[in-house]
Structure formats: structure tokens, C-alpha cells
Amino acid sequence: MKPLDGIKVVDFSRVLAGPMATQIMADQGAEVIKVERPGTGDESRSFEPAFEGGQSAYFCAFNRGKKSVAIDLRSEEGREIALDLAAAADVIVENFLPGGMEKLGLGYEAVSARNPGVVYISNTGFGQTGPYKDRKGYDTVFQALSGVIDLTGHPDGPPAKVGVPFADMTSGLWIVIAAMTGLLGRATSGRGCHVDLAMMDVQVSLLSLPAMWWFAQGRKPTRTGTEHLGRVPSAAFECRDNEWIFISASDQHWPAICDVLALDAPEWMEKNAARVERREEVMSMLRAAILPHARAELADTLRAAGVPAGEVNTVPEILGDPHTRFRGMVAGFDDPDRGETQCLATPGRFSGYDPIEFLAPPRLGADTDAVLRSLGVGDARLSELRDKGVVA
Template sequence: MRPLEGIRVVDFSRVLAGPFATQILAEMGASVTKVERPGDGDESRTFEPVFDNGMSAYYAAFNRSKRSIAVDLKSAAGRQLAFDLAAKADVLVENFLPGAMDRMGLGYEALSGANPNLVYVSNTGFGQTGPYRDRKGYDTIFQALSGVIDLTGFPDGPPAKVGVPFADLTSGLWIAISALTGLLGRTTTGKGCHVDLAMMDVQVSLLSLPAARYFALGETARRTGTEHLGRVPSAAFQCRGGEWLFVSASDQHWPMLCATLGLDAMAADESLARNLDRVNRRDEVNAALKTAIAGRERAELADALRAAGVPAGEVSTVPEILDDPHTNARGMVGGFDADGYRSMRGVKTPARFSGYEPHRFEAPPGLGADTRRVLAEDIGLSGEQIEKLFEKGIVA
């Protein structure tokens, strides 16, 4: 048994944020049915890169452990099937523009009338209200508008986006949080709810520290590269072989850092003992560290710093961290077998719960692979009714 065993989720979302959230729920035990368009399905099925079997690695990264049903939502019969499916669900996730689900008769008001227990999560770019509600957007648009891109990069360089789809991934986490919170609240109130979750709001909420500096100091945060505004040292430094090492030291680490680097004069300088003083002399401190670290081999120095109790971490490439012995010992990379194809790899959902089975890690579904099963088991249609739907092209 897994923590979300018995929870039914109907997933109308596409591409990344919503599918990421529902994959988390699926791997924790929920039964997630992905509703897709006949013919092409979720557009991310065509995204590059692809595995040897032609499956999109992008799609596979966010749609594991789910079922797929292909339904023509442009038809009245298809919309009725989707309604019937949602009427028996615990959670619904959708990421259409505001009003789109209402126009299909699948909005919260309509569905909550048939299923008062439904937790209905609407994940849009800008929310159900506000002057931007009808705008379209992508991950990088939200990064730009929210100020995240303005904060990312080096002081003397242009702004930069985060190296992963930051807005999509963080919004996906909030979709999962919202769904689980709604389910927990349902046990108290006895009824479900509608969650209005805007990706833009998620990004603004993540500005907590830059916002705190603005509220307290009237300060507009600036790009700092790898440096930390409130701690010195905390930055990446280049080692002898050209590799980078990140060092982050608080007051209790400062003497050990200086000793390991041979910076005896700095260690003895009482005016550098406190972080506030080092922040005020940032350029001087970082210049000394840069020179000292540049003459050391990364592997040797990283081991020496950690042995001294100083937090340090090698700046890894993606292949390096995926093949890292700790990553492997934690089981964070797994393989799954798609029908008829050799095993493919993916990054696992991280949380582990004692007293439960390990979370699921199953191949993403083929388009419409579970249509018959879902229609029979979840909606209760007969074999004859199902075949007629296929004949009419309402399902695939």
C-alpha cells in the first residue's frame, strides 16, 4: 500500500507543471487518469529529445505511472464521458485558460454539483481574476515578469533564465500541495473546493528574500552571480584544473576555512570574524579566497574543507550528479520498461515514507492505452457501449 492509495485523480493538464504534479500523486499511489486528445494527445509527446523507441524523453519525465484515455472533448458525447469520469474523482487538475472548462461544461460549478467532494485545481498562468487573466505564457515568461530573470546572472552581464524550467517545476509542486491540502481539508469540512493557482503568483511568492530586503531597506535586489547577498563567503571559486567549487561559510566555519587555505592573517583579523564585517568587505575577502583556491586541486581541496567542517560542494555537471555514488545509493535514478522496448531511465520522485511500499516508477502510458479499461472500470460502460464510442471516433 502507498500513501495515496484509493485516491482518484483526473488530469486534464498538458506539458509540464500539471503533469509533473499529477506524476507525483501517481507515484505516491493515486490512480491518475490523463485525459488526452485523440490523434496527438499531450503536445509534449512530440517534444525532443526522444529515446530510441521514439518516445519523447520530455513526456516520459512528467507522465510516469499514469493511465491515458483519449477523448474528443469537442464532441458532446466526449465531454459527457469526461464529466462522468470527473464525477467519480477525488481530484481534478486542469491548465486551460480561464473559462475554457466552463464552456465545455466541465467547470467547477458544474462538476461540484455532481461531485461535492471534488478538489478541483485550476492551474493557469495568471489566475482566474486580475487584468492579466486572459494572457498566455510560458515558463520563461513567468520567470521574466516575476523578476526571477532580473535576479539571475552576473552583475556585469545580462539577465539569465534559471537552468531548469523553474516556473513550471515550482508551480507543479504547488499544484500537488494544493491538491493534498484540499484533500486534507475535505476530511474536516466534508466537501471539496476549487483551487485558483496562478503560475505568476507562485513566482512572486518565491521572491520572499528579495522582497524582505525591499520591504526592510527599500533595496532593489541586484544580480550577484554565484554570490550570496547576505553571506561572505558564499560563492563558486575556480580551482587549479579549471573546475569550480562552491564554498559557503558562516562565522563558525571562518577560522577553519582560513586555516585550510593558509590565510593566517585573515584568520587573525578580528575585524573579519563576523559575517556582517565580511559582507562589508566582500571584494577583499573574495579576492583572497579566489587566489588561494586557484592554486589548489578541486578534489583535494573539497575533501580538506569538508574534513575541517566547512560546507563545500563541487559544481557538478548533470552527468556527474546522475552518476554520483550518493545519488545512486539513494536510488534517485531508476529504469522503467515501456511495452516492447528496452529499459529507459528517469529521475525518481524523492520522498520516502516509512510503513508504505516504495513509490511507483512505471512507464508513461501510450496515447489512449487505457481508454477501454477506464471506460469500463471507472465509468461502468458495457463492452458494446465502448465499441460504439470507438466506432464514432469519440474515443481512441
């Protein structure tokens, strides 16, 4: 048994945020039915990087453990099938532009008329209302508009995007939060709901600390590289052999830092407020003291002294890290073409439930027949729909 056993999710979303969210739900036991276009499917099926043989690793990263149903939503018969699917769902996730699902006859009003308990999540760029609601956007556009890119990078350099699809992935997490909140609300009220979840709103909500600098002091936050606006030291420092270490410390850690680095620091440096005020003086002293050290040895020594410190790992380093491996964060699934294929696990371990079994992402339309049969569609009708190109 898994936490979401018995929950049915119909996923009309594409590319990243929605598929990431529904994959998390699939990992936890939900039945996720991914509705795709016949012939091409989710456009991320063609995205790089790709495994040998051509299958998109991008698609595999966000679509494992789902069922794929290929339905032509441009046809009336296809829309009727999709509405039948939606009528049996606990959760619906879609990321069409506002009004897009309504034009297909699959909007919240149409679905909830047949399925009043449905939790229907519309994940759009700018929401269902507002002056920007009809704008299109991608992850980096939302990073830019929200101020995240302006806050990222070094003070003397240009703005930079976050190194992962930050807006997409944080929005994906909020889709899961919305789905679970809606389901919990349904359990107490007996009613479903429509969730208007804008990626732009998610990004603005993440500005909580920079916003407080503005709200409290009228101070515009600026790029600080790896440094913290309100704490010194909290930054990446270069070590010997061009390796880097991150040290984040408060006043209680300062004496241990001075001891490990053999610093003859003046008394005024004992207080963080003074270190922040004279940031460059403190940072210059620390950079010079840290540079001769080997990263691994220094990190171990600082941690042994109780100082929060960590190596600045590359992706291969952290994927091979013994703690990462021990925690099972590098997992795998059995792919019908390649065999054992590595993937990243979903974090969170729930006591009293079966462990997660990671399953391969579906081939396009692999489950069309089985899912339609579960709706009562007979073999003759299936053949007719397939001949018409309504399903594939």
C-alpha cells in the same frame, strides 16, 4: 499499500506543471487518468529530447504510472464521458485558460454539482481573476515577469533564466500541496473545493528573501552571480583544471577556512558584516588562494574542517554520484518498447508503506476501453464511440 491508494485523479492538464504534479501523486499510489486528445495527445509527446525510436523523453519525465484515455472534448458525447469521469474523481487538475473548462461544461460548478467532494485545481498562468488573467505564458515568461530572471546571472552580464523549468516545476509542487491540503480539508469538513492556483503567484511567493531586502531597507536586489547578498563567502570559486567549488560559510567557519587555505587574513575579516562591506577585497583574496587547489582534495579538506562546501557538479556527475545512487534517486521502469529505462525518482520515503514501483508512461489511449468500461460503457457503445471518433 501506498500513501495515496484509493485516491482517483483525473488529469486534464498538459505539458509540465500539471503532469509533474499528477506523476508525483501516481508514484504515491493514486490512480491517475490522463485525458488526452485523440490522434495527438498531450503536445509534449512530440517534444525533444527523444529516445531512439522516437518516443519523447520529455513526456516520459512527467507522465509515468498514469492511464491514458483519448477523448474528443469538442464533441458533446466526449464531454459527457469526461464529466462522468470527473464525477468519480477525488482530485481534478486542469490548466486551460480561465473559462476554458466552463465552455466545455467541465468547470468546477458543473463537476461539483455531481461530485461535491471533489478537489478541483485550476492551474493557470495568471489566475482566474485580475487584469492579466487571459494572458498566455510559458515558464520563462513567468520567470521574467516575476523578477527571477532579473536576479539571475552575474552583475556585469545580462539577466539569465534558471537552468531548469523553474516556474513550471515549482508550480507543479504547489499543485501537489493544493491537492493534499484540499483532501485533508475534505476529511474534516466533508466538502471539496476549487483551488485557483496561478503560476505567477507561485513565482512571486518565492521572492520572500529578495522582497525582504526591499521591505526592510528599500534596497533593490540585484544580480550577484553565485554570491549571496548577505554573506561572504558564499559563492562558487574556480579551482585548478577549470573545476569549481561552492563554499558557503558564516563567522564560525572563517577560522577553519583561513587554516585550510593558509590565509594570513586581517582581524577585521573575522566578522561577516565587515566581509560583506568589503566584499571584493575578501573575494579577491579567496579566489587567489583557492585557484591552485584541486577541487576534490580541497572539498574533502574543507568538509573535514567543518566548512560547508560542495563541488559544482555537472548533470552526469551528480547522476553518477555514489550518494545519489545510494539514495535511489536514479531509478527505472520497464518500457514495453525499450525495456529498462532510467528515470529520476520522486523524493520522500514513507515508512510503513510499500516502496514506489515506477511504471512506464502510457501510450496514447492505451486505457480508453478499460476506463470507459469501469463507467459502465458496454462493448457495443464503445465501438460506436470509436467509430465516431469520440474516443480513441
